[in-house]
Amino acid sequence: AQTVTQSQPEMSVQEAETVTLSCTYDTSESDYYLFWYKQPPSRQMILVIRQEAYKQQNATENRFSVNFQKAAKSFSLKISDSQLGDAAMYFCAYRSLAGNKLVFGAGTILRVKS
Amino acid sequence: NAGVTQTPKFRILKIGQSMTLQCAQDMNHNYMYWYRQDPGMGLKLIYYSVGAGITDKGEVPNGYNVSRSTTEDFPLRLELAAPSQTSVYFCASSYSTLGHYGYTFGSGTRLTVV
Incomplete structure (x- = not known):
């Protein structure tokens, strides 16, 4: 079974600075998908970014980008120019290529200081 | 589009209800x-459904039941509520088994069993 590990329970960043959230995963599969979800205090789960394992190019969505290291099974999220609205719990998640279930990490709370 | 709608948003149950x-x-x-x-944890899968009339257990199914009589609805039944079922419950849906599709989440139900 696949597992997802987020080793940072909490992180803090100064407004306008850059922060990186870590995620590692364990799988024996060669093709899969990885996601980062944001959960603000409203509890709504919001998809931030996705990465296909067969693509070598790292995904980017505006201020959010990932560093995908397939051999190391690492999938970190970089948030540039951090904003107060970025404060939330962030979850890393894994999904098999043809699977229909997301496996989540335990989450990282991101605090943004003004 | 309403997306995924969960009700109720909050509920307090007594043990055994x-x-x-x-x-x-x-x-x-x-x-x-x-x-x-x-609290402080990632999301764990209780049950899932791949279509009307088809359901299957996830990681933590004990104490719960589901049914899927229509494509639109997927109710979760708690029988004999226990304090261990105090949690936030999320319903989600997905268009396809193709992994690059993320999930659409509801806003959650906060359940307290006392």
Whole structure:
């Protein structure tokens, strides 16, 4: 079974600075998908970014980008120019290529200081 | 589009009571899921469904039941509520088994069993 590990329970960043959230995963599969979800205090789960394992190019969505290291099974999220609205719990998640279930990490709370 | 609608948003149950958490989606998604999120933890899969009339257990199914009589609705039934079921419950849906599709989540139900 696949597992997802987020080793940072909490992180803090100064407004306008850059922060990186870590995620590692364990799988024996060669093709899969990885996601980062944001959960603000409203509890709504919001998809931030996705990465296909067969693509070598790292995904980017505006201020959010990932560093995908397939051999190391690492999938970190970089948030540039951090904003107060970025404060939330962030979850890393894994999904098999043809699977229909997301496996989540335990989450990282991101605090943004003004 | 309403997306995924969960009701109620909050509920307090006494030990031994039963209740049904409602989930409805209007996106014609075949795949629907129930997750629970315990404090400081990631989401764990309770049950999922790949279409009307088809359901299957996830990681933590004990104490719960589901049914899927229509594409739109996927209710979660708690029988004989226990304090260990105090959690936030999320319903989600997905268009396809193709992994690059993320999930659409409801806003969650916060359940307290006392």
